[in-house]
Amino acid sequence: MKVTIDGISLDVPQGTTILQAARMIGPEVAPPTMCYYSKLKTSGGYCRTCIVKVTKGSNQNPNPIPKPVASCRTEVLDGMEVQNVTSSEVLEARKGVVEFLLINHPLDCPVCDQAGECHLQDLGYGHGAASSRYEFKRREYEMIDIGPHIKLHMNRCILCYRCVKTAEQITNGRVHGVMHRGDAAEISTYIEQALENDFSGNVIDVCPVGALTDKTYRFKQRVWFTKPMDAHRNCKTCSGQVRLWLKGEQVVRVTRAKMPGMKWSPLFAIHADLIIKKHRIGLLKVPLKFNGIRLYHKTITST
Amino acid sequence: MQLTQRRKMVSNKTLSFSERLYLPAILGGMFTTFKHLFKSKPTIKYPEQKRPMAPVYRGQHVLKRDDEGAERCTACGMCAVACPAEAITMESAERKKGEEHLYREEKYAQTYEINMLRCIFCGLCEEACPKEAIFLTDRLVSTDFDRNPFIYGKDKLVEPIDERVDVSKRQTPEVLEFKKRPGLKHNTTALSKLHSTTNA
Incomplete structure (x- = not known):
């Protein structure tokens, strides 16, 4: 299937998403992602950071898709034409997405251990506005120790579900997930039950922000x-x-x-x-x- | 080849009688010396007398405390990264319960050292600081015979709680405007909790 992203054409197998195709071309056209993680099944579709504009649906139906689509969940069709960084509309919409992601984010980068390798920091630097328009109280939670080596700082969480899906897919019988809905949603271990699994430490590595951090490294170094x-x-x-x-x-x-x-x-x-x-x-x-x-x-x- | 324009021709001309007396030359020299007695002195008696300093002079650093007296520095390392002379080093630590009045954020600088011999007083640390913690002041770094005393630790850098260092002149209108915004106030909950427990 032939797909054109930002003027660069590529042949991809059926079932490839726009995001995967863009990543095949290279990082200069690949849209940024927060919740999508290529190794996880059914990941993506939550954060809307990877939105792109489809200017031509396919060869059969050349009409453009009227609204920006999430590239991580949209599969390519033959002859599809996609605009990412070449479309000012996409960049403007992405700026709005970043602003939404940052609404409840505490912006405590000077304290946070993730700073320097934080995807949200990169995204905010690349696409966000220099200042926030949000003046209300941000949601606040107490810090939770998930097991002896992981710290959950729920204030920083952007609810990307990466850690939940990781725990679900690499361990049998997960003990943590997302509770409540909407604004009240929070990552939680059921009744503060610690993640005992040997592989649970990998949730630290998949967390795109500083919500799940390594306690052995806590505040040790930048x-x-x-x-x-x-x-x-x-x-x-x-x-x-x-x-x-x-x-x-x-x-x-x-x-x-x-x-x-x-x-x-x-x-x-x-x-x-x-x-x-x-x-x-x-x-x-x-x-x-x-x-x-x-x-x-x-x-x-x-x- | 002529390198400069200062070349002078030297002659072996013999001195005249009046020149050989040297008296006019001596008197001329004395007159110059005497003239200086009535001129204003360019020097001052330094320790007693001090010259006015520019309000934005970049001298010895200060680590500021906030209005409640808690240290503002959170050991984020931005100053150390910004420092072109690599004069700043620090180690961070986690704030424990009951130390909320000492440190503003949950992380603080356990040690903070500036090597004043390396420092070039450029003020980039101040510019990089996201917490308004480090400022350069119009105080001079004192002299010493040894190298070690020039490594200033927290004992010399953090301002004493009862002797605040005024840095208001170094804060630009943009910075003051930035501070007014309610959304950017840090650690307000921890302090309000502390106050509510102490009041109750």
């Missing part, structure tokens, strides 16, 4: 003062693809190393790029150098 280093750890349960965040020679944080194209499933965790809790905490204690000798570089073998 992201831009640390250096990432990819490493591998032999593991029977997970992929062992970790990214160590270094401050000098000290490991201050361990996250999952993003590996594109890997499928997520509870049965095949070894082939996904998920990591288990043991590495997130255990690797913090491993020194990078011992008596001046580098213990590992790029690769860590389990002992």
